[in-house]
Amino acid sequence: MIPSDETLRLGKLGYYEILSTPAESAFDQIAQLAAEIFDVPNAGIGFQMDGDIFMKAQVGSSIGLTLKSDAYTFFASTPISSPEGYHLGLIYVADTKFKTAEERQLKMLRHLAGMVMEKLESRIATRRALRAYDDRLHVLVHDLKNPMTTISLQSELLGRILGIDDKASLIAGKINAQSKRIIDNLNDILSVARKEAHSFKPKKAKVDLKEVLDEVKFNLNLTLKQKKQTVLIDIEAPVEIFGDADKLKVVFSQLLDNAIKFSPKGKEIKISHQTAENEVTIAIKDNGVGLTEEDLDKIFLKFATLTAIATDHENTYGLGLITVNALVDIHKGKLWVESEGKDLGTTFYVALPIK
Numbered sequence: 001m002i003p004s005d006e007t008l009r010l011g012k013l014g015y016y017e018i019l020s021t022p023a024e025s026a027f028d029q030i031a032q033l034a035a036e037i038f039d040v041p042n043a044g045i046g047f048q049m050d051g052d053i054f055m056k057a058q059v060g061s062s063i064g065l066t067l068k069s070d071a072y073t074f075f076a077s078t079p080i081s082s083p084e085g086y087h088l089g090l091i092y093v094a095d096t097k098f099k100t101a102e103e104r105q106l107k108m109l110r111h112l113a114g115m116v117m118e119k120l121e122s123r124i125a126t127r128r129a130l131r132a133y134d135d136r137l138h139v140l141v142h143d144l145k146n147p148m149t150t151i152s153l154q155s156e157l158l159g160r161i162l163g164i165d166d167k168a169s170l171i172a173g174k175i176n177a178q179s180k181r182i183i184d185n186l187n188d189i190l191s192v193a194r195k196e197a198h199s200f201k202p203k204k205a206k207v208d209l210k211e212v213l214d215e216v217k218f219n220l221n222l223t224l225k226q227k228k229q230t231v232l233i234d235i236e237a238p239v240e241i242f243g244d245a246d247k248l249k250v251v252f253s254q255l256l257d258n259a260i261k262f263s264p265k266g267k268e269i270k271i272s273h274q275t276a277e278n279e280v281t282i283a284i285k286d287n288g289v290g291l292t293e294e295d296l297d298k299i300f301l302k303f304a305t306l307t308a309i310a311t312d313h314e315n316t317y318g319l320g321l322i323t324v325n326a327l328v329d330i331h332k333g334k335l336w337v338e339s340e341g342k343d344l345g346t347t348f349y350v351a352l353p354i355k
Contacts, residue, residue: 009086027057040095047089084222129319132326152179209239234272254320261310263288285347291339
């Protein structure tokens with residue numbers, strides 16, 4: 001089950017945030033379906049960690065960490081594979097009674113493994129979109145505090161001016177009280193945000209966008225090989241900005257993943273850049289299915305229905321570009337897309353401030 005590059009497999013497994021999580025009815029139901037298909041008392045869904053197994057769902061008896069015990073004379077399984085091809089775990093069935101698995105049953109077990117992967121993909125897409133939107137909201141709230149604090153101080157000073165009439169003093173007092181109340185509410189929102197596991201503020205650190213893009217390309221190599229596609233990063237020298245490397249990796253991973261999904265096999269995807277004053281613009285151009293004018297008008301809307309269809313019918317959840325848009329906004333950047341029409345390719349642009 002374990003590929004040669006175990007680090008990448010474990011990284012992908014961690015990406016789905018499934019390890020050590022509580023049981024969920026959706027996974028229990030899939031395991032129960034597997035047991036019923038094979039008419040066995042034992043079935044389960046397990047994810048293979050570093051020398052250990054995390055059981056996400058289990059029907060019947062536990063069969064040990066090896067997922068194969070000598071006490072069982074019948075055991076059948078199929079891997080749970082990520083879209084890139086990493087085997088993350090498996091779904092299995094087992095029985096103490098001898099029996100023969102039919103090809104029809106094994107085929108259905110593979111379909112159930114696909115359902116598990118579909119569940120993981122939809123979960124993480126939703127979580128990432130919600131986090132990105134929360135982060136953007138919290139950044140906006142943080143930025144809103146500064147003018148509200150100024151209003152509060154200025155209104156307080158206005159009320160202390162010698163000789164001010166009673167009516168103006170009363171209005172200044174009301175402005176001061178209301179602005180302080182708003183500041184308190186904003187602080188409450190930010191206090192909750194800071195208690196969460198992840199920070200909503202982008203890290204102010206020097207980031208080489210060329211290194212980020214090289215890493216993103218490397219992590220998608222399996223997917224590129226499956227579709228016999230190539231990615232040309234036409235950037236020779238470092239392109240440094242101040243930003244959050246982790247959030248930028250999410251941005252470019254999603255955009256490159258989209259380019260792969262919506263391009264036919266054997267096509268080239270080109271990544272280039274332009275620098276002007278205090279801004280760097282990264283362009284990701286594909287030769288894929290392209291976008292109509294109607295698509296361009298609504299592509300950044302949640303769950304937008306587009307004419308573009310993934311060339312290998314890969315799953316799309318309508319949340320990837322929403323996440324990208326929010327994370328680019330956090331960096332005070334701009335995101336837009338251009339396409340000359342159906343089957344004429346698409347280019348996504350990400351403009352980011354250097355400082």
